[in-house]
Amino acid sequence: MVSIRSISSDPGSLSPNDLPWIIEHREDRCTLCGKCAAVCPVNTLKLTYMRKRMPKIVLSSTERGSSYKTFVGIRQNTDVGRRCIGCGSCAMVCPNEAIHPTHNKTDRYRFQNTKGGEAPKRGGRRNEPGPTLLDKISFNRISMLTDPALDAGRHEFSMNTLLGRVLPPEEFIRRQTTGEWIPPVREIFPFIIGSMSFGALSPNMWLGLLQGVAYCNEVLGIPVVMATGEGGCPPWVLKSPFLKYIILQIASGYFGWDEIIRAIPEMQCDPAAIEIKYGQGAKPGDGGLLMWYKVSKLIARLRGVPEGVDLPSPPVHQTLYSIEESVMKMIQTMSMAFNFKVPVYPKISGSNSAKSVLNNLVRNPYAGALMIDGIDGGTGAAYNVSMDATGHPIASNLRECYLDLCAQGKQNEIPLFAAGGVGKNGNITQNGMALIMLGASGVHMGKFIMQSAAGCLGNEQNRCNVCNLGICPKGITSQNPKIYRRLDPDRVAERVAETFMSIQTEMKKVMAPLGRSQSLPIGMSDALGIGDKDAAERLNIRYVC
């Protein structure tokens, strides 16, 4: 049968009501300035003149029955690629609050986002709104009458953690006596800015973060470190004294390592650590992916590749053959490159198999830590299905690994770092401290710091999340100077400092009532409670109701 073309009934056609975000525009407030249409990162907005009929009952035959009126309205592009992403930039620039996006929970876009056979990709993290398991953990062991509680405002608190292989005390004393090598250990703040690459982030964002980190270290005395992600580090940073605040990441594409290796002789100080990325929580089994729009001249130079090409990293380190070899060889090679003076540790995706990696590390005297990234971790670009459904939640994965180390008496030797959804709902300190008390030595945060320090608009209702396209409305994840100049590095730095100051205060507010101030309460699970029996049992903490 031949279809009737006059009705738009193409299988893929969508009306504005089918889109995940619907724009509401109030003509009575609109001044026709056009700022919203200009700022819209996906060009979905079109301010147009529209005409409408004004029916009138007319009895005289000389007059026309209806008149027409023109008005100004918004047309919302219904192409899948140009749908409104709900970023709210239009609302931000509108002088009269005449426009804003509203979330549509019953969209049909989700069935149509496979145009051209492309599986949907995006940035952000798992689209699962609502409180996370970490949000539900509370700190219940209050030291009150059994002992005077500490004063968060007055007492001194030791809140730092260690990154690097810590020897068993007997072995430390033996090596100290014989003058043998003692593995490098860094004392750092337990909240770490997780790996986000220089290609994923805009130069302004990166500069802002680094400035903020330097300020935390040098002015506030909070020893914050940040990780680069794959893709190297600008040469001026490699040769600067700020390198000591940076964890350099090497991943399966080895992008950026030519520059790093070449810079070694000129380095003024050692990097904080080397992170070998084997996996990532947001997209286990996938390598990094930098889309061609983001491979600018600068990025191309840093990574040693041509401009404007997609840069996918292989899912695994191609040169490696088995877990033993992979872990052993890479860790040793990296340790040697930095003269055994820099902690080297692997980062893996949360997985049922995390324990086997861990046990491998326990036997490797050069392994400096293990970082586990859970399913709620963020990324700059990944397939939806990887982000939403692949991986392992961090809490139980970390806990299992920690208890495994405890059973071997090795919990002080290999620090575990946890990531993946820390601060997803803003409760950064609570989430982080819960993980620490479950056994983490520290936590990494990526998306949170973007949200907190740079105003990232993304959320778990799929707001924005176009980090992969290089059109980031805030200039955080774009390599286009016209866009990223929106982001003032100084303001980012200020927000980084503010964020860490407040985390520090909140940590004291958590530790003081628990009667802890002398050391970070790693593994203090007797202080934790959760109102979910199954989770309590799985995490081996108290069920409270």
Add this chain to the structure above:
Amino acid sequence: MCRLAMKTANKPFSPFSVLTAMEAMQEGYDGSGLGLLLRGLEFTDYKYNQEDPVLSGIAHTEAALSRLHAIMNERGFVLKYDHEFDTDMSKIEAKDRHKYVLRVFKKPEAWNSLTKEQTEHEMMLTRLALRADGEANNGDLTAFSLWPDVAMIKEVGWPLGVGEALGLESGRIKSRVCMAQGRQNTNWGINLYACHPFFIEGIATMTNGENTAFLPIKDWLSGKGFPGYIGYQSDSEVFAHILHYVTNQLKLPLQAYKHVITPLKNSELSAHPQGDFLRGLRDVCRRLIIDGPNAVIGTLADETTILVMDAKKMRPATVGGKPGEWAIASEMCGVDAMIPDRDRSKDFQPMREHTIIIPPDRQEIEIWSQFDQFPLTQAA
């Protein structure tokens, strides 16, 4: 809160004098129990040889006592003296105390070929075997210590009352060191093992205040796989085990204990002559950092006494005395009661950085500050 009293003197004295000090401090505690450790023993009824191990504990039933007998026999111990307390059971709350055990044994012949360390280890294993046997039988047998020259008593009730119930005022038992603590661990339900002092391989400690870092410390010690690092019915037991770990396993000088449980801050370490070593020590022993308000009083096998303060000095403790005789108590009135005829102006209340060491000759006390040079081991 717990009240602590410790007296050490060249001339043996009756533990009852320390119990009276507990009485002087009575306002500060609930008097729910008594823990007593005596070292440097002297019996009026028996000439004791300092080398012979002494078993302290409670057999709650007849059957438990005979199992105790069997276990000791089987291991080759020969009973030399069985101290019969002049008990007045009407003064004891608990009704299941069949016999307070304080027995002197001759070491098994088979141990003659063992080194000192091996012998000590065997003694600990025997104590643990007795304890395990009791635990397997509804807790009908409690073993507090098995060690030469050490006796221990733990009981529920008002300390002075317990002392009277066991006839301690008669002076039939005397000792050169007496540690006493006046409370059962009422925070977590009563268990005799949870009462201070805690004992392991000749080392004993008692503490006031809660140890909030207990669980991570316990997890770490348990993970060591050392058979004696068990129990932990009280959060304070770890203080004894850490002291044991530092001195017996790491073989570090006594002063290292302070550096392990309350390490210096970075800024302090960078000004310290052995800052690098101590920072390394802090990192490797990080899980042994204590938290919470604690004053730790400990005694060692050679009758050395130490007193260590927490890092914020949130708990009081006073030391006072004269050459040959010293007392440490959580309250000054406790020291007064134990050694009234001393020069009070010389009493010392240690601050957060201090460790007080009273050496076995008891001539003078050593006030050691954590900021001072650390007695060099080869490692440092």
